[in-house]
Structure formats: structure tokens, C-alpha cells
Amino acid sequence: MIKEAKSIILYHRSHRRIAGSLGLFFLQYFFFIVPLFLVVIFFYPYITHVACSLAHAVLAPYFPDATVKILQFPYFLGNASYIDLPGKDPTLFFSLLNALASLALLIFLPTFKKTKHMLIFFTVVAFINFVSSLFFLFFPNRFPYEVVEFSELYIKQQISIWLFIPVITGLAVLPLPSSLASKVITVLVIFLYSLVFGAVRYVVFLFVLGKVSMLYMAIFFFVLGPLIDFVYVVGIYGVYVARLAENMRGNFALWKWS
Amino acid sequence: MILTLIIILFILMFLIPFIPGAYEIRKKKDAKPLFIDMEYRKDPRYFSLSFRKLLMDSLGEIASDEIHEVTLSKLEHAEILDHGRPVTGTELDMILYIRHDLISESDVTFHKEVYVREQTTIGKNNQLQALACDGDVHIQAGTTFFRWLDAQGSIRAERACSLGVDATCGKMFSLAKTCSFTRLYGFPVQTDSDEAPFQRTGIALEENLNVFEGDLIERISSDIPPFTIKNCSLIAAKSLTIGDHVVICGHVKTHGDLIIGNEAIIAGNVFAEGSITIGPRATIRGTVFSQQHTHIGVDVLIGAAQGIKSVISKKGVTLESGVTIYGYTMTEGKGLVL
């Protein structure tokens, strides 16, 4: 027998694909992602309670006694916890200031030529803030939400994020040709990141709404909400795939051609 | 204090995912364009030509029979010989450069590439990594090539030879039954015939059959009855059967399987999304291309002496006896002579 039977001839990247199977992918998905999904479904009351306890512990010293409360609302398979605290309505002056500042940004940001892609993002932020400022300027008593409503909605949103992040990251990560352990670890890292980030963001948002202004509620929903959750999803996914790509170099057993 | 830490943590957790990317933007470790080989051209004899060039550049002017260091894809040793006469059971561990001819006995193993400047006869049940020969090559039964085989002259492969990933020659390439291959290139590539060669007559001999395309395309949904003549190209949305003795002065394309009847003549190319079965004694002047499997029947002729055509089939090619292909045969599956 030939010692180095180099019968594999490496074809061009345009022909290559992964030596894997859809069946295995579905199997892994069923055995790892579905349970994670179910963990959130069954344990969200506990998770939300921990998040709220953290928020309560951090925020209570900054608000009048007993105004920071942990409440519960019924949801799917059990009560979810959320925080209630007094919100700070913006003064007319504050709303005007924000409106003028946002307007100035809306006018001047497009004139910058450099880093245009980031400026569009900040223009969107400025626009939302401008709309919110105008609302508080002209209809200060008609703002439809208190912190308690925001809080409930945020928790509902977070539960959805915690449910769907494993679903989406599983879809992205599990088809790739690495060990099951590394795939599962990646999904878990992203999931844990989302738990911590969600709780931390909750505290920050509540503090701003309670101590700075309710004017920023719209920005929290539309810019700093689920959209930025995907920053870390994509970031951690990128790190995983970059490492996988390095490891795949020279490992021809992982490749198939056509 | 704790609140401050929480706020900092929030900002950090938002920014952390950008850090690896920001580092890469700064360091530019993977910022070059994807490599495109600007010199790449499709050449069926690429492996052997590349090997010959690398070896000769490495060897330079050779005076004596010695062992030399040569650099191919890595540093190797090459033995220079006037003639190669390995006896039964020999195992050769070095690249061989043979100034004249090579005649090997049975069960010889060549672990490295061999370059022969004149004629080559490979004995039964030999195993070779690769062979380049400037003359003709005769391969006895049961021999296996793992990589490639190339001859400037002709190649004759006896029964049950396995011809590696690439088997090419500048003249006739004849194969006996049960030979297996992936790519073949020869003028022509021919399988042994069980009977006397089939004599083509009449329109089948016309070298310049018209090929109607462009405006003259007919979209068909039913099979073509025997003895039909079509002066157009045909496109079928599903599988298609072309009857016996049909003449098509054009190309054929189907989105399903294609069956070409006995002694049918197709002046142009044949493309199928499914499998292609070419009946005995059919004549295809153009290229045959299948996304599935191609079976070529007895005494089929593909191409013509003056040109190069191809048989390309993704999943496999089977050749019966008496098949003649002027040019190139390639499959990503397995090729077999029945």
C-alpha cells in the first residue's frame, strides 16, 4: 500500500462544502436547544425574580422608602416579576432642551462626511429623541406609560429574548463543523451573556427613567432594546467562527468537494 | 457605588463585542483580498505538467545516476536512473527520474512520483502514486494509480486498473473492461470493443452537421419518436426520451433525465439536470453534461477527430464497450468501464 496515499486533490473554494449532515444538525438542535428553550419557559419566574431582586437592591437606596417595589404579573406558565418605581417626568424646559439638542443633531449630523454610517445611526437616535421631546413638550400629560408599564413590557421582552437567543444561535452555530462541546459552550455563553446583560440593562434603564427622565423611554425601546442584543450574539458568534476557521485550515477531513 | 459599577458594566457589555473587531481593524491581520490565481487556466494535464516542470527545475543538469534533493511541494529525494527494472515485490520510496524506459514486474509499489522520458510498461497489480511519461504507457491488469497518470504518447490500460484522479495523454487512451477513473483525457478515449467496430454511415459520418440554436429552439413536453429529424435545439422541462435513429441538428437540454435511443445522432451538446443514458451506436457531436449520472452505451461516439469535446457527469460515468470520446471525461463520482 502506498505510504502517503494522497488521493485527495484539494479543489477550489468555490466547490467546497462541509462534511456534515442535516440530520445530525436537527438531532443536536432537538437535544440541546429545545431543552434550553424549555429551561427558560419553566424557570423564567425565578430568573425574572433574580433580575428584579438585583434591581431592587441597587436602586432602592436612590428612591424614597418603599417606592421601589417588586411586583408580579401572570405570564405563560407562572408569574413573572417586575419592578415598579416612581418615574421622573421631564420639565418643560428639559423637554425643550432635548428637542433643541435633537434638532441641532438632526440638522448638523448629516453634514459630517466622515463615519457616515455611524452618523445615520445617531441621526435615528436623535430623531426618536426629538419626537419624544416634542411629545412631552406639547402633550406632557398624555404620555401613556408609567415606569410600571415600561417595566412590565421590558420583562416580557426580555423573556422573549431569553427564549429566542438559544433558538437563533442554535440555528447559526449548530450546523458548523466543530465539536459538539464547543458549539454548546458557545450557545451557553451567549445565553448567559443575555441573562446578565438583560438584568444589567434593566437596572440602568429604570434608574434613568426614575432619576433622569421618562423622556428617554422611547430610545430604550427602539434603539437600546433587542437590536443591541444582537450585537453580542453576532460578536460571540464571530469569535467562535473565526476560531473555527483557523482550526479548519489544513483539516481536510472536515471538507467535502461538491 | 454599585449603581456606578452596574452602569459601567452595561456600557462594557455593550462595547465588548466590538473589541475583537476593533482590534482586527487596527492590526489588519486578515485584511488582504481573497486570493485569485490570475494565471489559472483549465488544463487537464495540469498536474503532470506542473510536476515535470518542478522536477526538472529542481534537478537541473543531471550527469550521473545519483540521489538528488529536489523541492516539489516540500523537500524530497529523487533517484536518477537510465532504465527502470523493478522486480516483483519491490517498494520504491523515492521520486524516480528515468532517462529512458521503465518496465516493472508485478506487485511493485512506487510510493512517490515517477517521471519516465521514454516508454513505460507497468506490470500487474502495481501501485503508483503518479506517473509522467514522455512516451507511451502500457498498464497491466490490476494496477492502481492514486493521484495522476500522464503520457505524451498513448496509454493502454488493461483490465481492472484504477486510474487515479487524473489520467491524461496526448494520443489514444484505450481502456479494458472494469477500469475505473475520475478524469480521462485522450484523442480519443476508447474502451475495448467486444465485436467488430461499428461502421457509421450516411449522416452519422457528416463532420459538419448543422447545429441550430438561438431562435431555433423548440420547447417540448413529449418524447421524440424514432426516425424523427429535428432541425432545431430542444429544451424539455422534464425527462425526455429520444427515440432510435432520431437526428437532431441542434443541442438538447432537459431538466430531468435524458434517454438517447440507439443510433440517434445529435449534432450539438447534450445537457441534463438528471441522468443521461446514451443508447448503443449513438453519435453525439458535442459535449455531454449531466448533474447526475451518465451511462454511455456500446459503440457510442462522442465528439469528432478534429476537436475536443467533453463528457462531464457529477455523480458518475459508465462506459460500455466500443465507446469513443474525443477529448475529456470527468466525474466527481466514479467512472467505470463495464
Place this chain on the structure above:
Amino acid sequence: MEMVITLLKAYLLFTIGVMLVYSVRHYIFTLNRLFGEQRIYYQDILNSDLKTISVLIPMHNEEKVAANILDVLLLADYDKDKMEIIPMNDFSEDRTREIVDAYAQQYPFIKPLHRYEGERGKPAALNDAIKQATGEIIIVFDADYLPPRGILKNIAVSFQDPEVGAVMGRVIPVNTGGNILTRLLDLERSGGYQVDQQARYNLRLMPQYGGTVGGFRRKVLLDLGGFNTKILAEDTELTYRLSIHGWKVLYANRAECYEEVPEKWTVRARQIRRWSRGHNDVMFRYFFPLLTSPFLSFREKFDGMLLLLVYCVPVILLIGLIDSLFLFFWGDMSIFAGIFFLIFIGAYNTFGNFAPFYQVGTACLLDGVSRRILLLPFLIFNFFFNMWYISKGFFDACIDKLINRKAVWQKTERFRTTSNVEPSV
């Protein structure tokens, strides 16, 4: 008012539905490219009967790059008796004319076309050149491209198939390392070609002819009336015109060519606005003809429709965001609660106007590159940038349609000053 609120909520659900459809589509493409059987292209065909080709190179003030592309085409592996090169000097005011004439004097198969009168723009120039051309197959390269030696055969060989009307190759940015924009565009291109186009080819859907690094049958185009000079996206228009008339458009992943991507965001903004305007113009014209074409299967029609609408999606999303902003201040937030809002964002699969993140990641893996994948999070900024300028392009197209306004062709600014390319290993 309740009716208005209901409509707004319904619109939001519609947006979510659209995002879901596209994300499923992109995901199917990704899985197909990763695992599925790759449909072989025709590059392995060896055929001594080459078709005659005319290589067209539109040039408007291309003195920086004109010589480069002509130099590399001179080295092309194609029988010079069967090819001609037609540099199309289109109202140039720099030294483009002198440069191409100098080449024409030396090489008889280089036959420049100089245009200083008549309709301006690439489609009009192409029409004039096609009338002059003698080749059976027209192959087009933009002036800043660097075609490898074997690419002409790679493209031309596909026309051995009688059903093929056009072929598109893969474009690879050559100025990847320029700045963050070029790096992000490189990622988008990888996802779009290595995964998206190839999957559409595998699944026998409708790969898109991109107007450069591609070819089409000369006679077919002439019979179909030539390029429509009123449309900015003449390449997309050709894709659909050919498809609805029964011709197939192929994608050749192996036919790779270097291109130059914009290095300034202002240039990029103009580019995608123009693409959006042109593409949506094609959408208005071909939406119903596509659905009623007797030559296309249901799958082709469905995916063709999704492709036609792809430059509407950011507009749908932008209106959806405004819609949700209104609902927010109206106090009707229940629609946001939970699952649907997440799907609304997540279903667009993260910043993916042109290629979702997992498509880009898959493409980079298949290409064998690694660290550039780390730039994926920066695509969040592209999300808003693309949404904004694509939406502007969409409204341009709407106004064009309403008042029958003719679009004025704009050339993308060039940045390369040298033909030296240092590729990655």
C-alpha cells in the same frame, strides 16, 4: 381612530411576516451552501469549438484604470481570433481616449468605441457597443476590474447550454484593506456570492446577473430590444427579461474577478441609492410579468419575486419603525409584548440587508478566512445606513414612476491608483 390603530398593528404584523420569509429564505440558502449538494457549473467543459466573444468595457473617465484591465485581458486564455475587446469610451474628458487608441493601434482585436453624442449612461453605451460587436457572446467587465486569464473561457463555456441566456461570476473586492467600509463590503460580498448566489444556483432558482464579470447572448439581447436606457439597474432588468422569456441565468462561483469597492461612505451611499432606485424600477416593471411567465416554475417565480422585492424590505422596515413609534406614543404597546417584537428584529437576522450574519460567517468559513469575521458586529451601523439610502432610492423610483422621470446615470468613483494587488494567502 381604532381603525387606524388596527391598520398600524396589521402593518407591523405584515412587516414581521416579510422579515420571517426573508430570514427563512436566507437560512435555507445557508444550509444548502453548507451541507447541500453543490450543482456543478460548466467550468470543467473542454470544448475546442469556442464561441466568438466580444468583451465590452464601459469607460467614462477611466484613465486611472483603463490600461490595467486592457493589460490583463491581453493575457487572457482565449483564441484571439475568436475574441474582440471593445473599450467603450463614453463621453470621457480625461485621457481615456488616448489610452484605448494606443492599445487599438497595437492590437487589431481591440476595437474602441468612442461616444461623444447620443444618450449618456452605461445602458445606452452598451447598446451601441452591442450593435458594433460581432461576437456571439458579450462579456462585460467594468473598467476597474482585473480579470484572470481563464475567466473568459469560464464564462463563455456556459453558453454551450442552449438554455443559458446570461452568466454571472463572482466579484471579489481587491481593496479590502482600505478602511472599515471596504472591509464590511468585503464581508457583504462574500455572503452574497459564496452563499446566496451559489445557493440560488444549486436550488435552480434565479441567480442575478450583476452587469459585470458576466456575459449574455448578443443575439438574444438584440431580439429582446437591447438594454432599456431608462433603467439604472440594466443588469437586474436583463436578469428578469431573460428569465421571463425562458432563458436561464447561471451563477459561476469559479469565475472570480477582482473589483474595487467604494472607499468613501458618500460614494457608497450614492451607489446603494442608485441600486435601490434601479432595482425598484425593475420591480415595478416586472412584478406581474414574472408571475405570469409560462417559462418559470413556481419556485423560480417565488424566489424571483423575493429577489425583486429585496430593495423594498428596508423601506418596509423603516415604515414599520415609524409605525411602531406612532403606536408607542399612542399607548398601544401590547403588540410589542414578547415574542413578536423580537421576531420583528431578529427575523431580519441582524443587520442583514444584503447578507445576514450567519450567511457572512458561512461564506468566510468556506473561503478559508478567519479574523475578518470578527467585524460582524460593525454591521449594525450598516443596518441603519443601508435602510436609509435604500429607502431614499425606493422613493426615487416611486417618483420616477409617477412623473415618468428619467434617471441620470452616475458612475461610481474610482480609488485605485495602481494595478498591484497583494492577495491573501
